[in-house]
Amino acid sequence: MRILHTMVRVGNLEKSLDFYCNVLEMKLLRQKDYPTGKFTLAFVGYGEEADNTVIELTHNWDTDSYDIGTGYGHIALGVDDIYATCDRIKLLGGKVTREPGAMKHGTTVIAFVEDPDGYKIELIQTTL
Structure with missing residues (x-):
């Protein structure tokens, strides 16, 4: 599976x-x-x-927006250069809701962006 x-x-x-x-x-x-x-x-x-x-x-077709609810978390994407990726997203009009930095209680570098409907997308630095 x-x-x-x-x-x-x-x-x-x-x-x-x-x-x-x-x-x-x-x-x-x-x-x-x-x-x-x-x-x-x-x-x-x-x-x-x-x-x-x-x-x-x-x-x-008949629905313009949705309530995301409290059950949805996020979609995670691995990226090679999280800082450049966030800069590019902002340049293209995307919304970065959490700037790149170490996650709470850890060292993994993450950021969050939001799609047009408000869904959270987590970016995770995959290389150093």
Whole structure:
């Protein structure tokens, strides 16, 4: 068994695709409209679904926003240079909600960014 994808509901698919594909540099792997259900599914990631875990963006056509709730935590992404990555995200209009630095009670360098719907994305420095 392996994890295939994580799904998040998004209020504006175009804004979300811009964030995930341009700001976080993922690729749009596939997208399909379901007119009878009034929703669109878009899958984004850093590699093909056969070999990588991806994110499913679900856009229900009649819903502009969602309550995130207290159960959602975050999506984590490994990055080579967390400081340059955060600078680039800010330059592209992304929202960094926690600047890079050591995590509480540890030494791992992390940062947090927020997507257009308010979902938290944790960046973790993978190399020194």
